[in-house]
Amino acid sequence: xxxxxxxxxxxxxxEGAKIFAEQIKKKPNSILGLATGSTPVxxxxxLIQMVKxxxxxxKDCRSFNLDEYYPISPDNDQSYRYxxxxxxxxxxxxxxxxxxxxxxxxxxxxxxxxxxDEEIDAAGGIDIQVLGIGHNGHxxxxxxxxxxxxxxxxxxxxxxxINANARFFEKKEDVPTQSLxxxxxxxxxAKKIILLAxxxxxxxxxxxxxxxxxTTSNPSTLLKLHPDTTIICDRxxxxx
Ligand code: F6R
Numbered sequence: 034x035x036x037x038x039x040x041x042x043x044x045x046x047x048e049g050a051k052i053f054a055e056q057i058k059k060k061p062n063s064i065l066g067l068a069t070g071s072t073p074v075x076x077x078x079x080l081i082q083m084v085k086x087x088x089x090x091x092k093d094c095r096s097f098n099l100d101e102y103y104p105i106s107p108d109n110d111q112s113y114r115y116x117x118x119x120x121x122x123x124x125x126x127x128x129x130x131x132x133x134x135x136x137x138x139x140x141x142x143x144x145x146x147x148x149x150d151e152e153i154d155a156a157g158g159i160d161i162q163v164l165g166i167g168h169n170g171h172x173x174x175x176x177x178x179x180x181x182x183x184x185x186x187x188x189x190x191x192x193x194x195i196n197a198n199a200r201f202f203e204k205k206e207d208v209p210t211q212s213l214x215x216x217x218x219x220x221x222x223a224k225k226i227i228l229l230a231x232x233x234x235x236x237x238x239x240x241x242x243x244x245x246x247x248t249t250s251n252p253s254t255l256l257k258l259h260p261d262t263t264i265i266c267d268r269x270x271x272x273x
Contacts, residue, residue, distance in 0.1 A: 034264045038271045042231045047073025049229050054089050062093040066162030071114045072229045074120055080132040081124040097153055099173040102209035103187060105137035111201055112137055115154035117196050122239055135213040142213060146185040150219055162223035169193050170238040170251030173214045174214035177250045183218035219230050221259050230266040236273035239266055
């Protein structure tokens with residue numbers, strides 16, 4: 034696991050975008066693993082800028098997103114599909130039909146999850162995956178637990194995650210309590226992973242990435258098993 038410690042959020046965003054752009058230039062038909070949440074937004078803005086300047090093209094890329102609330106309509110402005118369209122896909126030259134987000138309206142959640150992992154495998158696997166991290170060390174919606182789940186699955190969100198997400202909803206009762214999420218093995222199969230973290234609130238989770246142990250009580254520590262993971266964080270997240 035490699036660390037890049039930046040001075041601020043702008044630097045994290047630029048660094049993340051640089052690594053993504055290098056990957057896409059090296060392999061124009063890359064399979065991208067994408068995340069929502071506030072952290073990758075700056076990186077997406079940098080990538081949009083590169084497309085506008087004509088220095089980067091997503092036209093041959095395909096993407097898979099980490100997770101989606103369940104149940105939720107893709108038209109709901111709090112859905113991750115809506116988030117991805119407004120924060121990235123609507124502004125780049127990627128064919129929207131090549132962007133895949135878990136279907137928050139799938140009647141059979143389990144079948145949708147199995148199909149998702151099959152689609153990723155059939156595409157040849159994810160070339161580069163961007164991750165954020167929860168205050169409790171969750172990645173995607175793999176929350177701390179005694180056991181973690183390997184494949185894409187339906188999961189209940191913890192109180193801590195529901196509270197963190199509440200800022201996006203009018204009332205706490207509106208915050209979804211379940212989601213569809215890629216599992217730990219689905220994420221660890223990505224060929225290259227970058228994890229972005231900013232702010233003191235992420236320090237406790239990041240601090241556990243610095244030693245030589247893994248624990249399911251901080252799912253992000255399992256990334257230590259991955260051969261090509263880079264943590265890109267600011268000093269607040271790194272030093273506390
Ligand atoms: C989002 C996701 C989550 C977020 C995490 C951090 O697709 O999978 O694990 O990455 O909750 O969220 P932010 O970036 O808002 O702090």
